Amino acid sequence: MSSSYSNYTNSPCAACKFLRRKCTSECVFAPYFPPEEPTKFANVHRIFGASNVSKILHEVAPHQREDAVNSLAYEAEARLKDPVYGCVGAISVLQRQVLRLQRELEETNADLMRYASCLGNETTSAYGGRRS
Numbered sequence: 552m553s554s555s556y557s558n559y560t561n562s563p564c565a566a567c568k569f570l571r572r573k574c575t576s577e578c579v580f581a582p583y584f585p586p587e588e589p590t591k592f593a594n595v596h597r598i599f600g601a602s603n604v605s606k607i608l609h610e611v612a613p614h615q616r617e618d619a620v621n622s623l624a625y626e627a628e629a630r631l632k633d634p635v636y637g638c639v640g641a642i643s644v645l646q647r648q649v650l651r652l653q654r655e656l657e658e659t660n661a662d663l664m665r666y667a668s669c670l671g672n673e674t675t676s677a678y679g680g681r682r683s
């Protein structure tokens with residue numbers, strides 16, 4: 552086979568390989584689904600469908616396509632792991648964690664304020680003298 556008709560790699564992208572079609576230099580999937588990562592496309596295809604992914608990529612500006620693909624891949628993986636909540640499951644776990652940590656931070660700040668005001672009442676004896 553001639554290998555010099557384009558500067559493209561000979562192996563089809565993961566999407567074209569999966570879909571058993573010819574990968575051309577105009578392939579919208581090729582830059583984002585390299586052949587070394589076959590499960591990335593398989594997951595995205597299983598959850599969203601190749602034609603929807605293609606539509607999404609065409610609707611998004613080229614400089615944002617990589618982010619879009621990474622987001623789709625993340626969502627697809629989450630949806631496969633958790634068919635009910637998908638990445639919403641991870642989001643709500645993190646939101647609960649944020650709330651808990653905010654409460655903890657408020658309590659710690661309040662403790663700190665109480666401690667600082669106690670030190671203030673004992674004048675400078677806590678800091679002064681001893682060490683120098």
Ligand SMILES: [Zn+2]
Binds near residue numbers: 567573574575579580
């Ligand atoms: Zn391709």
